Amino acid sequence: MSVPKQYLSIPGLDVFPWLVHGFGLAGFNLKDIHKEPWLASFQPVVMKQLHSAQVFWLDRFPETRLDGDGLVTASPGLLLIIKTADCLPVFLADPENRAVAAVHCGWRSTWQKILVSACGLMQEKFGSRPEALLAGLGPCIERKCYEVGHEVLEAFSAAGFDTGKIFAPSLIKDKFHLDLREANRLLLVDEVGLKPENIYQVSACTFCSPDLYSYRRDRQTERRLINFIGIKETD
Numbered sequence: 001m002s003v004p005k006q007y008l009s010i011p012g013l014d015v016f017p018w019l020v021h022g023f024g025l026a027g028f029n030l031k032d033i034h035k036e037p038w039l040a041s042f043q044p045v046v047m048k049q050l051h052s053a054q055v056f057w058l059d060r061f062p063e064t065r066l067d068g069d070g071l072v073t074a075s076p077g078l079l080l081i082i083k084t085a086d087c088l089p090v091f092l093a094d095p096e097n098r099a100v101a102a103v104h105c106g107w108r109s110t111w112q113k114i115l116v117s118a119c120g121l122m123q124e125k126f127g128s129r130p131e132a133l134l135a136g137l138g139p140c141i142e143r144k145c146y147e148v149g150h151e152v153l154e155a156f157s158a159a160g161f162d163t164g165k166i167f168a169p170s171l172i173k174d175k176f177h178l179d180l181r182e183a184n185r186l187l188l189v190d191e192v193g194l195k196p197e198n199i200y201q202v203s204a205c206t207f208c209s210p211d212l213y214s215y216r217r218d219r220q221t222e223r224r225l226i227n228f229i230g231i232k233e234t235d
């Protein structure tokens with residue numbers, strides 16, 4: 001009997017021996033992290049996520065609760081956690097400076113451009129160069145399944161997004177379909193300066209896949225996918 005796979009990973013990030021990452025599948029919980037031999041020595045860092053643009057830089061395990069939606073670190077041994085159920089988890093990796101970020105990109109954090117804040121913090125703290133950064137965009141609710149109201153389109157429009165590239169009309173009046181992954185991909189390319197070929201995407205829809213949790217489908221407030229990235233301790 002084989003053990004079912006517990007998380008998805010990105011081959012473009014798997015090539016770095018100093019880095020660990022995964023987009024957890026349904027059934028993979030926080031308590032399972034320490035059952036994985038290759039993750040057992042990591043300290044998981046979990047935020048109180050708010051749908052904000054707040055990003056924290058960590059150089060050690062935090063002593064107080066962090067209320068925000070993004071974490072950046074160059075410190076080995078910390079496992080940055082993003083919990084999702086339809087929102088987009090994004091990982092950033094800087095192979096030149098061995099730094100990483102984990103970012104929770106729901107629609108509110110996306111129009112507030114949290115990825116621009118996260119990349120800015122990596123530049124400030126580690127000297128990360130946008131053209132050297134790699135990004136991994138994980139599973140989320142995809143455009144055809146993600147209907148939003150006109151207030152969402154207006155928020156993105158006011159923030160300067162090209163709404164024609166990320167929204168499609170719905171059959172329902174005053175409703176639109178939002179492509180959350182594309183909105184964040186465009187931010188990384190157009191506003192931060194990542195190379196398009198350095199942005200990896202997992203094409204999986206939380207709403208469509210029974211292996212993933214979807215708040216819109218399940219209406220379960222407790223169930224969250226556990227997404228993680230960290231830097232290994234060297235011995």
Ligand SMILES: [Zn+2]
Binds near residue numbers: 145205206207
């Ligand atoms: Zn779907």
